[in-house]
Amino acid sequence: MAYVAPPGYQSAFNPPIPYCTVIAGGLRVGMVVCVQATLPSNYNRFAINFTTGQEDTSDTAFHMNVRYDGRDRCVFNTKEGGVWGAEEMKRDVPFKSGKIFMIMYEVTCNNYQVFANGAPYYEYGHRIPLAQVNTLQVAGDICVQHLSIVSNGPPVKGGLILSVAQSNLLPVFAPHNVNGTVPFTSPISGGMIPRRSVIMKGMVKSRAKSFTINFKVGFTNDVALHLNARLSKKTVVRNSFINGTWGEEETALAKNPFKEGEYFEISVRSGEKHFEVFVNGSHCFNFAHRLFNLQQVDKLEVDGDVNIMFVVI
Structure with missing residues (x-):
């Protein structure tokens, strides 16, 4: 992909x-x-x-x-x-x-x-x-x-020339956050509706143990996608937290893309049936939707042993 x-x-x-x-x-x-x-x-x-x-x-x-x-x-x-x-x-x-x-x-x-x-x-x-x-x-x-x-908002007058694949995606409109402190929290205006992407550039700290990225429902604290990169165990755990209960963990990965002391770019794209997650330009995994009102998934949280360069929503 x-x-x-x-x-x-x-x-x-x-x-x-x-x-x-x-x-x-x-x-x-x-x-x-x-x-x-x-x-x-x-x-x-x-x-x-x-x-x-x-x-x-x-x-x-x-x-x-x-x-x-x-x-x-x-x-x-x-x-x-x-x-x-x-x-x-x-x-x-x-x-x-x-x-x-x-x-x-x-x-x-x-x-x-x-x-x-x-x-x-x-x-x-x-x-x-x-x-x-x-x-x-x-x-x-x-x-x-x-x-x-x-970018920092909608295209200038005259529009942009888009590829066919890009024309099927929502543009980046929200302001970016430069050198955000961790723990980091940001609203996702309109929620993680299909065709929307959230992109983060960061660096895993040296001697890092773990960091987490959560896509949440702000008013209930339900978690539609919980990504927990566990550096000490060389695994990336995915899960959801709905109605006070954690779901079944997913851990299978062909390759762990996160390494101590290294930069990364992660893109999380919402599809009709699942989240598509890319790291450093390569497809990493899909996570099937367990919360189906994606418009309610309106909050991003980042915490743990990671530095953030920028976040684009």
């Missing part, structure tokens, strides 16, 4: 480098871009660019260039009309060889807020209007494991 991202969420696993993609609907305030990557065995520098087009002559609204040359640094700049502006620089480079790292950009009305491995790293003020920015580029000495572009 192939993973299809819902409208408003772009996802690429292990893309070839250099990589270039159009940002569906253009870059807008409230959007988040997330790059999970490692460095290759031989590395000198890499760049991540937000540009006004895919051509070599396009303006670069935000250029982030990480350089390893004995004077390790991160350079930020803008190229407009073929001319580079004044450089900004940060000496601390937290993207190390042999380690998976995460670079996340949150777009605000004033700047690009850059996070490194979940911590605030830099703020770069807009020099080119966001309305002109529509392309993301990644180049240089970097191995991207996962890249995601998270």
Whole structure:
């Protein structure tokens, strides 16, 4: 079963480098871009660019260039009309060889807020209007494991071009939550009705024992889907809690996708008969509905030994 991202969420696993993609609907305030990557065995520098087009002559609204040359640094700049502006620089480079790292950009009305491995790293003020920015580029000495572009609401005028598979899914409308604290709770507006997806990017803590993700009925505390990743036992337990009683556990999995100290992306999609759960772009399991009024399943809870980068509903 192939993973299809819902409208408003772009996802690429292990893309070839250099990589270039159009940002569906253009870059807008409230959007988040997330790059999970490692460095290759031989590395000198890499760049991540937000540009006004895919051509070599396009303006670069935000250029982030990480350089390893004995004077390790991160350079930020803008190229407009073929001319580079004044450089900004940060000496601390937290993207190390042999380690998976995460670079996340949150777009605000004033700047690009850059996070490194979940911590605030830099703020770069807009020099080119966001309305002109529509392309993301990644180049240089970097191995991207996962890249995601998270929308913040309905598409702009004119709509988006969707695949047939995407046209059968509800778009992402609700605001995302960036670097949410755990325990984490969020409403699911309208409930987990068929064709709706909830997506979470997180990291399992080192020496983690377990974490849980619950899809609940807010006013009764019934749990339509309880996912309990037990790292110490290398298993993922699924269950429901209805009318004060736990149901029958399900544990069968071809492979446990969660590992200590590693990032993951989990997508939970509601279907007519079951929840479809994908981890890191691969189908993980289905869980047959035991609560059938899906509109009442209106609350998401996350707890345990996990850090959250963002949640999209």
